[in-house]
Amino acid sequence: MDFSLTAEQRQIRDMVAEFVDEEVKPRAAEIDETDEFPADLVDQMAELGLMGMPFPEEYDGAGLDYHSYAIGLEEIARGSGGLGTIVAAHTSLAGNMLYEYGDEDQKQEYLAALNRGDDIGAFALSEPGAGSDVPAMETTAEKDGDAYVLNGGKLWISNGSVADTVTVFAKTDEDAGPKGVSSFVVRPEDDDGFHVEGTEHKLGDKGCPTAELRFDDMRIPEDRILGEEGDGFRHALETLNGGRITIAARSIGLARAALEDSLEYAQDREQFDQPISEFQTIQHKLADMDTKIQSAKLLMHDAADKKIRGEDFIKTAAQAKLHASEISREVTNEGIQIHGGYGYTTDFEVERYYRDAKLNEIYEGTSEVLRNTIAQRLLE
Structure with a gap:
């Protein structure tokens, strides 16, 4: 989908990707091992404007559109699923509640501090x-x-x-x-x-x-x-609808990480005197993994586009989250399969992607609830 990104969106993607490759990925295994909140990485993301991506600059946000926010979160999750959840819960849930339903004083006092990264939501x-x-x-x-x-x-x-x-x-x-x-x-x-x-x-x-x-x-x-x-019930439902777009982004980031690692491993690992990437079975796995990721991206950006335009995006966001979360589990599972026995060990990162991916099917609307939402919209 790179061909459809604006120059600003590509710039955001490249900036976050560089930060993730240099700062997050080298720490990801340690974060997984210790399960400690990575406050220093959160501080670094705040300095880059990543803790208030979709909110206006008047509240110390980065003023990015929802496509850019989803792209940024996708990259963060590619490095660490836990860090992706930290940002998503902080921004899509706590931050969005204040932005959409807070009065001016509440936004200036509480939302601005979240956007600066002074506070965690x-x-x-x-x-x-x-x-x-x-x-x-x-x-x-x-x-x-x-x-x-x-x-x-x-x-x-x-x-x-x-x-x-x-x-x-x-x-x-x-x-x-x-x-x-x-x-x-x-x-x-x-x-x-x-x-x-x-x-x-x-x-x-x-x-x-x-x-x-x-x-x-x-x-x-x-x-x-x-x-x-x-007003709270309405607030909760509307906020979760928007949050589903970013859980789709987290899902895609984890799936991409598994595909990238699998592509590298398949070309390095040799069996029967050739790289396993030469075997059609492995090629088909890689092809299916990428196809699933690209389809999930299209659904995610379709939902983001409807949100930006002020259109009804409930069904599309539910479909994006449902599909992306399920392909995330499938793609990370195939990543382990391609790595064989090594994939089942902590020597390689694909087992972590798989564990992180499962949560996408549970929080901010289970797959079962989302199917109900989609069906209800169709029947209306």
Whole structure:
């Protein structure tokens, strides 16, 4: 798809790719091994403007279009799936919540700090009993004078243990179903009653802490609500729709990493007196891997294009995320197969790509839920 990129989009791609090759890829195995949040790499990305890519310069963002943002995130994920999730959760979820639904004061105070990389953002929606079923959440926010008091807990929160700004969803009316959910800005350092219960030990996505949070009589000022009471369910759905484009980007980045490594390995590895790339079976695998990646890219950019134009992009974003996440698993799996026994060891990176890729089919809408979304749109 390079032929369709503008000069600015190619410049963004090349700049991020260079940073990833020089700074991220040499650290990726270490990040995977230690599972520590790579704060220094996040600081470097902030200096490059990569922590606020799609937001206007008036809020200290980079002012890039959504194509450029997706391209940038694809490159970051090519280097490290965990780093890709850190940026996606920070930008597409926390940042977008503030940009779309925050008032001017909230944008200047909270969004600008996220865009500069001074603060890290998180998006706290899921609960032990409320994943895809958002209205089943049990976290409550009760109005008390000029404040709200939050009680409850959240699970699976990317960046949750390192975040400075968290957009939290809670019920302000427990009897109103979806219309009783509201969204708030929470500041862990400032808000007494905010507790990190711990972080998950995961199959992949290392370096991005996935936290369990608890709120005990956490009192926040009333001006921390985003929009009006009852807007939260809509906020969550609309934000996740946009976020799916960038999960597609993360998926494509991981698949590309597997293809690039497999192309190199297939030409270096010799069996029966010739490189294994000379065998038609391997050639067909490589051809299928690239074809899947290119088709996923087209869907991703189609969704980004509709978003930029202000068109309905819900179905296209769901298709992009669904297809890209599934081909990501398939392509990284084939990468292991091409590497043979070596691919199953940590001596080569393809096993990490495979572990990182699986998450794409689960978060920000499972493949099953996305198929429901696509079918509902078709039936309408």
